[in-house]
């Protein structure tokens with residue numbers, strides 16, 4: 001395929017996102033091209049083609065283990081989900097609650113249900129923020145079917161035909177590796193593979209970090225007489241510190257609910273060596289989220305203000321041009337950072353408004369992440385020392401003692 005056709009399809013991908021009715025007018029090739037936009041890898045594309053040839057809308061799922069708080073990195077799969085929906089696919093988001101604790105108890109069992117609810121709020125709001133219509137999207141909670149007798153029996157069966165070595169290898173890039181690791185880490189790949197069969201999908205979507213699990217699915221499902229599925233993979237987008245965004249390193253990610261000043265601070269601190277486009281998290285985020293999102297907002301352009309230098313703004317529609325300008329030092333880190341801050345803040349605003357408007361979401365947050373919420377509250381009360389008005393502890397006050405209520 002020529003670059004120009006690719007470009008045309010990429011822009012078709014963007015414009016069609018908001019116009020689901022027009023899916024019907026897309027040719028099979030256009031639908032397939034839309035599915036492939038920005039992907040790093042596709043395994044068994046013929047399975048998707050066959051679905052379309054049979055006149056069916058491909059069923060595709062994306063699973064997420066409900067562990068730490070979803071951060072801005074979640075915009076990346078969200079954009080792909082938008083493209084899949086625009087291509088007329090039936091998309092399922094699997095809220096993998098059981099996987100949340102199989103992986104080294106990343107989510108404590110008693111909190112995992114609240115975390116799944118929190119994820120659902122976040123993912124719905126992210127999709128809304130990037131103008132993806134969510135009416136054709138289905139959320140499924142892992143535990144809603146992973147405890148059924150049939151599923152459990154298949155877990156036992158698959159365990160009997162997969163070696164310990166292969167199960168460990170399949171999870172190596174996703175499941176936390178440690179000495180004396182819990183046995184549940186070996187079950188994790190078994191369940192993820194079975195999910196393809198139980199969700200009755202044609203295809204699973206994930207980041208390239210899922211590759212070993214996807215390869216395992218291709219090999220293992222036929223051992224139980226089930227058919228193999230297609231797999232589509234997004235590239236890993238570097239985080240702000242230059243590596244994969246991680247839920248466990250607070251500085252490497254921006255929380256969806258971070259206020260504008262925190263977003264600005266984190267982006268200011270982000271690693272962005274001048275002239276080095278490779279591995280630059282800000283450029284990658286612009287390519288995979290801000291530029292496609294800008295298309296959805298209307299003008300499809302990413303603006304970099306240069307008023308400070310008395311110059312007209314840089315206006316981009318292509319990631320490649322941004323990258324070239326960055327390498328030539330036309331687009332400097334000092335210019336890029338405020339531009340990304342502005343665009344991201346605008347993207348987060350409707351999500352934060354949704355949060356403020358939803359009592360239910362706020363309550364679930366407290367239940368899902370009780371310790372983090374407690375720490376945040378404690379931080380708000382700044383102790384400036386005894387010399388500041390109202391500061392310090394009154395003499396003789398016991399630790400944790402409450403200040404007397406003010407006289408009415």
Ligand SMILES: N[C@@H](Cc1ccc(O)cc1)C(=O)O
Pocket residue numbers: 062063064065094096099174191192193195196210
């Ligand atoms: N492995 C995925 C989560 C997942 C769990 C179960 C699945 O069926 C699919 C995906 C992750 O890293 O977050």
